[in-house]
Each structure stands twice: as C-alpha cells, then as structure tokens.
Amino acid sequence: MRDFVHLHVHTEYSLLDGFARISELVKVVKELGMKAVAITDHGSMFGVIDFYKQAKKHGIKPIIGCEVYMAARTMYDKDPVKDKTQGHLVLLAKNMTGYKNIMKLVSKGYIEGFYYKPRVDLSLLEKHREGIIALSACVAGNVQRELLNDHYEGAKQEALKLQAIFGRGNFYLELQDHGMEEQRKVNHGLVRLSKDTGIPLVATNDVHYLRREDAEIHDILLCIQTGKTLEDKERLKFSTREFYVKSPEEMEKLFPYAPEALDNTLKIAEMCNVEFDFHQIHLPKYDVPYGYDANTYLRELCYQGLKDRYGNPDQELKNRLDYELKTIEDMGYVEYFLIVWDFIRYAKENKIMVGPGRGSAAGSIVAYTLGITDIDPIKYNLIFERFLNPERISMPDIDIDFCFERRQEVIDYVIEKYGKEKVAQIITFGTMAARAAIRDVGRAMNMPYAKVDAIAKQIPFQLGMTINKALELNKTLKDMYDTDEAARYLIDAAKALEGVPRHASTHAAGVVISKEAIDEYVPLYMHDNGITTQFPMGTLEELGLLKMDFLGLRNLTVIRDALDLIEKNHGIRIDFSKMSYDDPKVYEMISRGETLGVFQLESPGMRQFMKDLKPDCFEDIIAGISLFRPGPMDSIPKYIAYKNNPAAIKYLHPKLEPILNVTYGCLVYQEQVMQVVRDLGGYSYGRSDLVRRAMGKKKMDVMEQERQYFIYGKIDAKGNIEIPGCIRNGVSEEIANQIYDDMIDFAKYAFNKSHAAAYAVLGYQTAYLKCYYPVEFMAALITSVMGNSSKVAQYIQDCKRMNIEILPPSVNDSDAKFTVEKGKIRFGLLAVKNVGLSVIEAIMEARRQKGRFVSFMDFCDKVDTREMNKRAMESLIKCGAFDHMGAYRAQLLAVYEKVLEGIHQDRKRNIDGQMSLFSTFEEVMPQTMKEDVLPNVAEFPSKILLAMEKEMLGLYISGHPLAEYAEEIKEISTVTTGDLLDLRDEFENSDLKDGSYVRMAGLVVHRQNKVTKNNHMMAFISLEDLYGTVEVLVFPNVYEKYVSLLTEDSAVIVEGKISMKEDEQPKIIAEKILPLTKKQKYAGEKDNGEKMKLCLKISRDKDISLIEQMKPTLEKWKGNVPVYLYVEGKDRKMQVMKADKSLWVKIHRELLEELEKMLGHGCVKVHESDPLSSNPSHLGVG
Template sequence: MPNFIPLINVRSVYNFQESLIKINDYISFAKKEKFEYLFYCENKTMFGVAEFFKKALEQNIKPIIGLSIELENKKIITLIPKNKIGYEHICLISSQLNDETKLNEEQIFNLLKNNIDSNTFLLTNVNDKDLFFNNAEIINTNENKIFFNTIRYIFDNEKEHYRGLFALKNGLTINEAVESYKINEAYPGADEVLEVFSETEKIGNYISNKVSLDIFGENKKHMAKFVAPDNMPSFSYLKQKCLAGLNHYFKNIKNQAIPTEYIERLNTELDVIEKTGFADYFLIVHDYVSYARKNDIIVGPGRGSAAGSLVSFLLRITTVDPIEYNLLFERFLNPERVTMPDIDIDFQDNRRDEVIEYLFEKYGKYNVATIVTYQTIAFKSAFRDACRIYQIDMELVNLITKSLSDDYLSFNEIIKTQKLIREYSEKEEFKSIFKLVEKLIGCPRQTGTHAAGIIISDVDLRTILPIRQGLNGIYQTQFDMNYLEEIGLIKMDLLGLRNLTTIKEILDLIKINHKKDLSLSKIDLNDGKTFEILRQGNTTGIFQLESQGMTNLIIDMKVNSINDIAAASSLYRPGPQEMIPEYINSKNNRKVKLVDRSLAKILLPTYGVIVYQEQVMQILQYVGNFSLGKADIVRRAMGKKQIDYMMEVKDEFIFNAIKNNYSQKKAAAIWNWIEQFAKYGFNKSHAIAYSYIGYWLAWFKAHYPAEFYTALLNGVMGNPSKTSKYIKEVKQFGIEVIKPSVKPISNKIEKTLIKSTYTSSENRIYMPLTLIKGIGRDFISTLNNVVDEHEDLFDDLNNFFFYMKNKGLNESNYTFLAKAGSFDCFGYNKSTMVANKDFIFSAMIAFNENISLEKQTKIENLFEEQLNEELESNYEKEVFGFYISANPLTKLKNENAYFKPTDINKLVENMNNVNIIGQVSGIRVIKDKNQNSMAFITVFDDTESIDLTVFASNFENLQYDLVANRNYVLKIKTQKYKNKITGILENIVKPI
C-alpha cells in the first residue's frame, strides 16, 4: 500500500497564489510514489492542463484531467471527461466560466445541465442529485467516503510556507495568517489514508479505467480556410496571385523579361507549399497584410526567415527580393523537415489592433484568439513579498536586493553567486523567509498576453481548448504557446513596431509640409547623403544602430550599402563580435583570407567571415552535395551541438567532398571551420529586412531632418533625458525649436493648431503644451474650444485672460505656463509674467462676464522684470525637466575643463578615477547590513544621468558635503548593473 493516494481536487500554482504545487513537483512526487494515474483539476480554469498532460505522459503516468468548480459553503463539483467528447464539454464550460459575465450558482448549474452527459464523470459533495441529469455518471463523495479535500501543498513540512502564501494572497502578515486560517488542505496523513484508502482506490481505479483521452493525439491541423473568389481552390488562387505578382514586378518595376531563375525558384516554392498544405496560411497572411496596406497602415519589409521566400515577396507579405540578396527559402520552409510556417509581420504599433479586429470580424469571435502568457515570480519580487509578510523593514530589503545582478537566475544560483544575499540567507531570522522565497520563485502570479501571437482556427476554438475573455472583447487561449501546435493550432505573429509608427508620422509630416506623397518602395537605396550620415556616426534615432557600440562599428565599417548595415547588426552580438576586427580589416584593406578559394562566391560578400546561417547552408551544399533542406537540418544540429548526429553527418560530408575533388584534409578543415561558426551565424533574411527600416530612417534624417526629429520627439514624450538629447541634436541641423505657446502655430485660428504633440513647419519644430509640468490634454482641449469661439483671443493679454476666466486656468498652471514662455506671445518675458501673477489674477476676478470686453478694466502697466540666462535655464529645468536654451552644466564643464570631465553618456563599465561634472538631483540614505548609513545618489549633466553608490566608509566623511540640487566635480569608478552603467562615488573633487 503506498503512503499516499492520488486524490481528485489537487490545485496547482495555476490557481494563482492559492497553491504551492508546481506541476513538475507534483509529477515527480507521483513518480516516486509509483502512481499509475494522476488527477489534475484546477478551479474553473484549465491553464495548466496541457502542461500536466504532456509531462505526465512523459513519465508513463496516465493523466486524468478535469475541471473543478468551487461554489459557496465549500460545495465542489468536479468534472472529469472520459473521452474527447467529454473533454470538449469541459473546455466549453471552462470557457463560459471565464467569459466576461460572472455566473451565479443557478447559472452554473444550468450550464452543467446543458453541457454534460454520459461522456463525463461528475464528482461532487453537493447532495441535491436533482440538479444533474443527461446521463452524466455522478459520484457523490459524501456517500462513497472518498477524500474530497482541496489539496494545495504536498508535504506536511510545507504547511508554514502555505501560510505565507495565504498571507500574501490576502494581504496579511504571517501571524495574522496563522490566526485567521486553519491549514488542513494537504495530502492526508497515514491514519486518514487507512480510513479512506479502500473506497478511494476503488473509485480512482474505476475512473482511470473508464478514461480514454489524449488531448494531443488527434494530429489534425485547425488552420482557418481562406475563401478565394469564385470558390477557387486555395492553391490555384495562390499560384495565380504569385504569377501576377511576378509579371508585375518585372514589367512595371524591373522593366525586363522574367529571368529563368525566378520562374524556377517560384515553381520550387509553390511545389513545397502545395505538398505541405500551407496555401491557406499564405493567403490568410497576404489578406491581412493587404488589409493593412489598403488602410494606410505601415507594414514592415519583412521579419525572420519569411523574407527568404519568393512567394512571400510576390504576395507583398514581404518587400525584400530574396534572390537579389541571395536569401534561401529552405531557411524558412524546409521540405525535408516539415514544420509549421512562421511568418512574423511588423505593423506600426499604434494601429496593430485594427488588423486584429479585422481578423476577429472576418473569421468569427470563437475562431480568433490571442495567446495567454504567465508572468512568473522572480527572486526579487518573491523576496520583497516574503519580507513584507514577515514584517522586515523595506529599507533593509532594498539594500539586500540592490546587489542582485540578475533577477532571473535560479534560487540556488542566486544564493551561490550573490554574497550579500547569501549572508542574509544564513541568518536565523531570515531562514523562514528564504524557504518561502524558494517556493514562490517560478510560480505564475498572473496572466498576460503574448506580444504578437494570434490563433485563427477553422472550428470553434472551445472544441479544441479552453479560452477566456481577453482584451477588447477578443478571446484568449488558456494554454500557452508551447502546446498550441501539438493540438493543431498555428500561431501567427502580428507585432507592433514603434519605429514603423515613427516612419508613418514622418511620411504624414512630409505630405503636410512639403506636399509630397512619398512611398517607401521608391526611396533610393544607394543614397550617398544617407550613408554619409551613418559613416559620421550620426545614428541617433536610427533603428538598431543607435547604441554607442553599434555606432562605432558603423563608423569603422564605413558602411555604404544595405548589405553593410545587415552585416553590422549581425556581427554586433555576443559570439560573432570576436570576428569584427577581422571583418573590418578585410573590408577596409581589401585583403580577404578564405578557408578555400572554391568558396569565394559564398564568402567574398562578407570578406571571408561567416556572418550568416545561409552561408553555412550554402557551403554544406556546395562542398558536401547536401540539399539545402538537409543543410538547414545540419546547421541546426551544429547550433544545438547534437554530437551524435553531427558525427554521422560529418562522415557523409567528407565522403561527398572527396568525390567533389577536395582532399580529406581540406574537407575536414572546412567542416571544422563551419562547425565553429554555425552557432554564431545570424539569419540573413531577417538582417536584410530589418536593415531596410534602419536605412529608411537614416534617409529621412538626411533629407527631412525636421520631420524626422518631430516624429522622434513624439516617441519619447515623458523621457526628459532622450528629449533633451534630441533637442540638442536638432539645433546642429539648423532647425529652430519653438517653445510651447498658448497661441496657435499660425495666424489661422483653427482648433487643430494647438496640439498635444510636437509639430513641424518651415524648418521649425514646435513643442507641445503637454510637455509643461501640470498641463494636460484636458487643458489643451479647453483652450482649443476657446480658440474656436473667439477669433480675437490673442490680440492682447486682456482678451486671453478675459476669455480664459473659469476655463481651467488657475494660479498653479499659470505659473508653469509663464515659466515655460507660453505667454511670451503677449510681448512680456517669462520673469515679468511670473512676477505679475497676483496682479493678473486679481484683474481676472474683477472681470464681469455680463458686460462686454471693451468695458472691462484693462490689465496694463505690468511691472517688467529682467530675465537672465541662469534664470531662463532654471525655469526650463523646473517646468520641462530638461534644458532647452542653454544648459548651465555645459558652461560649468567649459569653465572647469582642467579636470578633464567625461560626459556621462560616454561612460562605459570598469572606468576608474574618472571625473564627471554634474548636479546631484537626488540623495537616498539607508542603513547597510551593519546598520551604518550609506547613500544612493543620482547625478546628471548635459548629456545623461547616472546612479552612484556611496558606501558607508565614504559616506561618513562626505554626507555633510553632498547636497541635492548642487553642482560638483566628482571622482567615480563605473560598473554595469542590469545592462545600465552605474558608478561608485570615490570622492568629491570640488563643489562648484
């Protein structure tokens, strides 16, 4: 007799913060106890069902899944499907329970009556049998004495941990949790087992014997069907569209006859698509991409391996000619290793939802769904939660977690590698906390939505898997993406890309300002001015090229083509970075070393260095006579280090190479060389496609800088650091930046002219009022309404303040508007408008709205104040959070050049004894583990800000010299923390 029994109502961590039982732990426990079958039933949801089912099967344990419904007064109904029909029923019931409408008990009973039958077991502790019918096999657990407790942890020693979880769920301390809840929901002890084992085993075996279900076993694809015109077969329509696209491309764009190479490539691709049955997939993607283009939604040029498909190009799913760039179809769809196609599409991020809505309307609400994700608890979050439950001072918690360099290491790795955390884990008062933390790490806290994935099914999704209400009325799968393909569902990725939104905004501005309707496809890809900007390192705002390291590489490479941009983005990654010096040297000096001369055609475009996965495939094909399909399989095996397979294929490669007149030594050398680089190679299809986006942005920057920076600035509203950087750069292009004004941009009184975003006109960029502290869209809307009603609003300040009385203008936002210069249009400077606030508001109060403006007492004879540069700068910093006209820190750097200060934005890790000049914007003092005072300070200069740590040994001497809002020359050393450059303050060189 086993020590434990497989009980029915085992809750897992997928009932968030209601259980400590992780599926891996549950199955390991069952394996150890030699269970032949195992039950799994969440409350109302089925989030973990697919994971449980698959992992139980892998351990040769029969998975018995179900759905529990916990009602009031501890009443529980558990449904267990006997077969596929029963499974479909509980999927539908769970979907209904997780719809937008919350069902009461009577509605739940009606739902069960209408959806359960003899294909389902119904286990319950509800005594009223009259509630159920339709021949469902009912087992009342009270009568049969089956143990029906809800199980939330497995072992007795986890009781205290569950108390902690209960406290976390209910916002209690650990002591309050102990008082308020009796913990008894665990596997029964030995005595209880003996009491109920006989009946439980009998019923458990009975259920197990009657259940015959494999949720993954159908092996049927549920891809939606594309309805072609006149009900033409999908493949015939696909072929027709491709041929039309091919003819259009060469007749209207290339102006030449169709090369044989294109016809052969198209026939090859169509043959694979026909055999694999993916015609509908291509047509559906083509359809929603076409919808986006027709509705003026910017679509990316391509993403991932799909850019290697000529069919995708001819359907305008992608806009990169794969033959022109030597991209391979087999990297996308491999006829020798058939997997589901994966065409990822980028859309401008502010209109992606429109495309999803189109799919929802076209295919039906129960046929389209987003994909659930689970946000799991990482160490820092778990530690903070546990400390809060045990009432640990949060300042100490912040100190302990500050040292954490990587939050997503495993618990044991963190304890092993993080010295301070390890020290606290060994303290007696923290032992319970760390035990709870270990239990919490990896548990899902809540659901999220996959950033891109969409499912489109040919049948009601509720017959395949449970769904739930998602955002905007669109349903969401309850299974995550890892299990969808196995039940026949294809994930389509529709991604939102901010850079495409920026491009759309630039195009719209060019159309307004220059009366030009530009097309991205017509932009010259060999524009000298564009590449000159890149070679100068002027990469701010350029997709993928903006980081300092990438900028340096672009300069060193002397980029002059799309291919160069693609190579740079492919090389600037961990691993291939080590090849950058060789690549640059070979490119710039025109001295290329080849592993073998016969590979010149493949390797010369990248100067003898393997940069792309496609090159690995081509070498395997050329030297070893492998088909490109097999070459892709070998490439994957090399990347994953599948040693046994590689050894087998290596012999075949060398044998074939010898037949191709290579010596055995040379063949082995080539194999070893490509094996070394296969794991580093990047997907060329993706690199080329994404290089277009970077190039387009660079082209706009070169030719339409005002529109480029306007769109760029709109993308960073709320980010003072980037805004300040972009505004500083704008001036280098000779573009004037106009501060926010309450007056419309032109003299045409139009409501739309006072905007809440940046606008540009005649080589000027106009800042919006929303940048000013305390000014929101509601105020702008009110102001626009007043503008619309009163044409004479800006004749003088009397008109403005008379009409704005009781219209949202108050003393607080008046001050911010005045300091921002938004009243400069009335002929007075900022200081004058600030100084006369009380006088103006007194006059506003005196305004009588019942008599005409001409008869009011005038606001005149203002006391005029002088405005100096320093005051102007202070005003800007106060109301915008950054400087516009003149940054006093720039002046301070120039005056203190003797100290050789480094700009904060040019700091890199591991710099010692480096001086910076900046202002301390914040100081936070805490106690370290020895209860000594230390501090974290933030310092900014005219380029960026940096967080500095002042350790206790140093803070004791410096604490009275460090003052917020004061400027200093500081000596620091730098480090990297969470991919951000931070520092340690070594000394105050000089207050200034």
C-alpha cells in the first residue's frame, strides 16, 4: 500500500460549502494513518491558524494553502458577461515566504479583484510566486476546462504558463476521480500533458466532508447556502457521494495508472514546512520624546499621574505602582500602555467622552494614573493580576468606551498616526446556533413551518445553549426526538451543522494595530463595511498582534449631551472626576426603582432588585450589577437579608471577614476567590488568578489538584515551601475543604469586580444626572434613541411620571436634538421622518440670520428651499411643526406643493435675469402663496392628526388614541411593549421567557391576513399600547373565534404566549382576544372558567405576623383572584393555605410591587393553574 496525503481539503471555513470540521478532520486523518494534511478553503484563509494548532496537537503535519479564484482576464476586469466565471488554482505554502505570499494574493483578491468571488490573475501570481507550490485544481481549473472543451493545445499553454510562473517542480497537474465522467476525460488529457511537458502529476480528492455518509448533511448545507430545498431539482448539488476523506487504499485504487501521482503527495508534504511562532509580539513602535526611552517615559507619565490622582502619595501607593511597572516592563508591554494612553489623551483633549474603564484593566494603578481608567483600584480593592499576570502569559486586554457619535474620530486618529496599512477592523463569524440550525435545516428539508417552529421552540432561549444540552433539559424535546422519525432526522442534521460558521461580518468594536503592514501578519477580507482581517480576535492575539476594542457607548453620548444642556441652562459644568459617589438622594432614587435610562439599572428586573436591595453605597451598586445575572441571582435573597441584618452573617473562618464583609458575607466577585486562596492558602498573586480561571472554566482536574495545594500546601523539589496551605496558616482541614467547596460552587458564576465597578461608575453618574437634572438628562436620553420609537415612547412615559412636559416639534424652537425649554423638553427635528440634517441646518441657519418665523409663508421666504424638498416639508406639516403659527395642517397640506413650486419658478426667473434686482418677495410671490388666501378648509379630525404624528414621529405627541383607556390598560395588562423590548437584552434575567403567558390591552393598528398551506386563514396584527407596538400572531383556530374583533383601530385585550427567536423582536401568539371597554374590570377569567391565582411565599426568616400586615394591602385591591399563602416551616416543608374570599384581589402591578416589598424578591407570583393541584415546591413561588 502506498502512503498518501490529502492536499485539497475544504473545511467549514469554505463558508456554507465545506463541511470538514477542522477539529474532526485531523482526527480522521490520523485514524486513516496519514501523517500530514492540507487546508485549501475557497478564496480565503479564515481557518488556517485553528487548523495548524489542531493538526500539531494531534501529531499531524499541517500544510497551509488556499484554493484561489483565477480571473477570466485580469483581476481588474469586471464585465458582467466576460468576467462572470473564474478558474480555480490550489496554492500551498512551502515556507513562511510562501505563506506570506499566499496571504498577499488572498488579500488583494478581496480588496482589488473581487467580482462575484475574490480573484487573482497571472500578473499577481508572478509577483507573489516565491515559496509556493501550485496544483491545477478540480475540473474548474483553467487547464482542465480547456481539456473538457477538447482544446488540448490551449490546456498545454495554460499549464506551461503556470509552470513558468512557479518554476519546474513547483507546479503539478491534479488528478481527481469522484466517479464523474468529465473527470475521467480530463484525467486522460492530464496524463498526456504530463508526458508531453514533463509537468508532474498529483492525486487529490476534492474533500468537502469527512465521511461518505456526511454527503447528506453537506447537501443540506448547500441548500442553506443557495436558499433552495432538497426537493429542488435545479439546485446546486454534488453529483456523487465521493467528496470525503478517503483512505490511502481507496486513493491507490482510483489511480492504478499513475502511482507517481500518489507518491508526489508525500513529496509535496515534505517540501511544505510552515511553522508559526506564537511567542512574538508585533506591537507598533511609539515615538517617545527626546531624552526618554519607552520605559522611562511610561514611568514619568505614571508618577505624574500618581501625584495628580493622590496628591502626596504614600510609599504603599508607590510600591504598587513600581510593582505594576516592573511587571509590564518584564512582559514587554510598555509600548502597549503608551499607545493606549496616547489615543485616550487625544480623545480627552478633543472633548470626546471616554468611559471610566471596562473589564479587568480597572484593577491596574498604571491604567488609573495614565487616565486610561477612572476607578481607583486601591479604594475598591481591585486586583492587578486579574488583568496582567506574569504566571499567565497573554496579551493585556484594554477595552475602551467612547462617545457613540465620536468613536470613529479616535479610530481615524490611530489610522493617521500609525498608517492605514497598519490598522484594520477585525472579522467575526456568525455560527449556526441551536435554534437557527433547526430552522435552517427545516427550511432546506421543506418541512412544515409549524412543525419546525414547534421543535425550535423547545430549545431554551439562553446563551451557550446546544441541542444536546436541550435534549437533556427538555423532556418534551426528548420525546419528540424519540418518537417522531422526521423530528429525529431534523434534530440530528441540525446537531451536525450546529456551530458551523454561516457568514463573516465585522466585529462591532475590534481594531488591530501592527508593527508592519497588516497583511505581513494576517490575510485581509473585504466586507460591506470595509476591510477586515481574515482572522478573528482570539487568533490575532495568539499571533502577538495588538487588538483593541473601540466601543461606542450610547450612554456616554447621553452624559455628554446632558452635561452640555446643564451648562447651557444652569451655567455650571459638572466634573465627575471631582465627585464622590455617596449622595443619599441618588441612592434613594435608585431604591425607589426610578432608574429607567440609568446605565445597567434600567431593566424591569433590575429596577425591582434595586427596590428590594435599597442600595445606600457605591459597593452595593457594584454588587448589584454582579449579582443580577443567571446563577448569582439565586444569592440575591441571601445578600439582601444579610444587608438588612448584618448580625446574622456567620463566617466559616475569621480570615474571611475582611474579604467578604464588603458583600455582607456573600462570595460575589472573582477577585474575592483570588483573595481567599492568597490570604488563607498562601498563594502568590499570579497563581491565585490561575485558580480563579480553572474554577471559572470548570477544569475539574486542575481544581482538585489546587484543592490539595490550598489545604496542605506545596513543597518544591528542593524542599522549599512554594505554597504554605491553609493548615500551616491556622485553618483546619474541614473548614478549608468547606471553603473550597463554596468557592467552586460560586466561582463559575462569580463576576469580575473591576468590570462591575466600571459599569457602576456610569450607573451612578447617569443616576446622579436623572436625580438632580431630570429634564436635561431625559432630553439627552431621548435624543440617544431617536431611531427607536418604542424606546422614545417608553422614556416619554417616564417624563410624564416625573411631570416633565414634552413639547411638540417646532420650526421655531426645535433643534436637531431634543432640547430643554423652560423646564420642558422640546422634540428634536432629527426625530421627524424624512427630515435630514441638511434640512435642519437650513432651518436653524435661517433662524440665526433672519429671526423667528412668523408664518408659514415667512418660513418659506427665509429658509433656503433648495434644501427643503417636498417630502421634508410634508413631514414637518404632518408632525405639527407649524401648529403654533395658527394655520391648520389641512390648510398647509393643501398648498405647500404650490408654494415650493412657486419659489422654484421665482428662483429660475431670477437666474434667467427676468426678475428685478429690487423686487421684494411680497411683490413677486405667486398669489397662491399669500397668507390670506390659505384655503378655507376645516382641520382634520383629532384621530387623523394623531395618525399623522405617529407616521412622522413613530409615536403620538399631542395625545394618544388609547388615552381614554389608560386606567383600564394599567389594570388589565400584565406586560407592556416596553417590557417586551427590554426582554431581548435581559432574557436570561427576566421572569418573562419564551412561552410565558401574558395579557396585553391595546389598539389594533394593522392587520395582515394570510392563507396557510392547509387553506385556513390566519392574521398578523400590530397591537399598540401606550409604549409602542408588538406583533401578534393569530393562528387559524383563534382567528375563527375572534376575527370580528380584529378590525383596525379596535381596542382589544390579547391573551397569549411570548414567542422569541434569535435576532427578532418578541411576538405574542394569541390564544384569546376580548374587546377592551371603558371602566372594564378584569379578574383574569379564562375560557375554561379557571381564574388567575396569586401565590405568596412567607419564608422561614420572615415573621408569621406578616400575614396580618398584608391584610390592608390585599383589601385595598379587592377582586376575584384567589390568594394562596405558602408558609415555610422549620423543616423546610411548605404549608399551603387558601386565603378567605374577603382577601381575594384584582391583579395590578402596584399590588405586586407592594407585596414584594413586604415579602422579598421572588416571593410573589401570579399563576394560571390551581396551586393545590400541584406539588407546591414546583410552583416557583420561592
């Protein structure tokens, strides 16, 4: 048997075409006894580093390559007929020179040669030929195409051209046999060519998947790529099932007539030797002032910053700074800090808002003294080693937030400073997540939508969820899989494709800066948003490149705009750097849950948590942000209880108190885990971070080894104590084990305190602005979400709660953004549909130069109407921007086109020299434009005026069609559109989930009927409440019952379940629809006569007298909903009691909030089924 190496392989990074997963590919190659394998993805090099590492890990020699596309003429020709097709050519790197040349070719193919595909040409190959072996590729290769067309001489010329470029011995004619007749014809010609020219043969299989049986999944993948179904006979389809990783024996049987073609695969593999060095760092050089080197300049900047931050710093601060500086110098990251300091300095000097910090960088005093962060790491006990650790070699990671509107200015500065060829944005890959994979595969298989949707809905909607995990967690899904053959086939196919890259896009914030031109280190990719690297962020870091996250944070723009408005209206400029974070009024506002718009504290769940927690110091905010996540949320009741009763806190050992007292005895932060192993076990700072990482990543073998060291210590080979251990430090074995167990249990959820502290700074700052300058803050906040009418409506409702009046748009008083006018908020013109910045600038310039507009005609006279198109004028009229001038909207809509046309004609006459230089506007104005001849028409009805506002502004401003039902909606609805809007950002922390039963009252503003495949009618309706709009799906069985209620402008109550999909707004699946009437009472009656139930849990640590205390509250909300009490006994058993009918209630948000204040977070729930018919422990009332 001859040995063989696969040299033509398409991995999952031949997007939606290759299905040879790299992680499995190297294993299959090894199982089949092959010692090397190549990667040759179509036109790109996305996966080469991952491939290299995986191959090395499994003892397989990696051969780096690419199958490039050859332009029909030159790569710059882009004729739709002549240049639509491309040839294929396989390129393999012999060495690093070849690797770099292939990178250059691939990069230029995207950036300069892209036309349908990234193309190169012979001229470019000539320029970058060194260190490359070329293979003639598949039947789509230029040589093979000539042979297929019976042009032997043409094929010969193509082959000789390529041999001339790459040199004798570096170009091979590629034999393939996948059982296709055209390949047999081509192979006959290739053998003849080889004999005639001396160009050697090489045998390959065009690998697109790993095993023969994977052909079906690959077929589905092609359907997903092309948007076709398996039933479509005209679709792209591989004609055989032979495109897999064949064994050497199988390959030998295919080519008995060319044994040298197999031998040449080994020869080529031996010639290809690319080795990556993952220990080099390619930081750009920072030019320091004369007389300094990088080290001395960084030290100078830090010591100056130390004085600025601390005044007269003590020795402890200097020691901390010196320690960090030495670590940074030893690890070679001095230039890194200077580069970051420089562009942050540029931003601040140019009044671009910069965030206080993000992530573990906030633990560095170097970052603090340089002004990179604004959180004092000493005051808040933040740990440097969580950021940079000499015992864990990795690039430092500083993510920086900038004002959303001006982020690009900072990136432009970096590009200008270091050169555009050295700076690029970073690629990211969208992969097939569990639900998306099921939906994609279902479409490809042409399965009924309802069936696919039902299966997809069984996948829990949470981060990191996989199909296998869902099968373990969800019995319904498992039953479907076990009993339904079609469902099982769908799920298995989706599992096979889960995690496969689906598309490439640009990382929202990532930017890479290199020492030399970027394409010296990584290949480049051309995307709609510009040029990006072909390697994702993690790979760039492994290659030693400087990666930065330049994040645009909307909240910083809000703070900036609010500070500007405050300065304008009150004459003061607030400086947060000089502010302490201890204002009682701010904490009182947060404790009332009035934090809509406050950074990190505005979601419904977080607002309720703040009401329960009642934070009174900055550490509470940091802890709150850390706890309000899946996992740690279970500790919230304990945290609140200990905060309210510190005497109940018990520490397993006295040494834990100084570590955990700031969080009331609860383990909350990763930094606390590090501090525990240091203070009790005697670990070094660096090693404590390794323990933290092992716990966070659930590395059980590492954790158990560290347990031994933590308890008993570690002695090195020379008998020196490397780690003292708990026992040597006076902590018993039993207690040490218990502490370690607690840490393991919580460390997987523990949060980075540095990150939480940075978030808390912005949370406090925005809360301070809302507390003391609510009008300016809300104006800035609403401006920041002008493109999101639901959010605007939500914030305007909050303004009404605070008695802040919202003034309508006005051509006389509005600016582009929302502004403050005598304690009221004036609508910004940028929020008006069809009104662009140029129109607004023309209006504002006219006001500055010529004064206020006294009438519509005066407006037309003063404003440069070259910028004022008809659509913009119509929008301004409809939204009410001229209402204050006395004319009706109906009158202005009747004449505005004639007015604009008249002005246009006047201007034309003026240009033609037909108008006297001394004529006045009044003299030449067409008669139809004069003020006193506005048509004598009545104003539109209120309903139409409101509809105009909604059309132009996305919401109602002068009133609301549902205003008369406001009280009923508040009483009836269990959810608002605002809650559903927040749900996308908070689905893991919210009580509302996919499938949650909800009730919403609102207005049917749009209805679209659709006939199903079974010829039944269903509808999609847009339901609007006081905050925004949600889509409601009304399936046939519900449609038939309630179709009479689904007319547009009908006020209805919809009951149903939330439906959530990736990248879509939540919807409601209607189950019941009722008319909404004035003064309606609603007790939650369902079709089957059952009622909603209110379940209240009184936990062991609460006094039973609470039942008496609750009575007045329950009586205040008297209604028809039964109340059940769950009283937890000392033995933890639950006693269930049904309250007397005199204490039954009507469900209302205020009632639930009052009860939760008394009973605590999570102790108040509304249910649909009878609690007494179920085991109380499963009701979720605890």
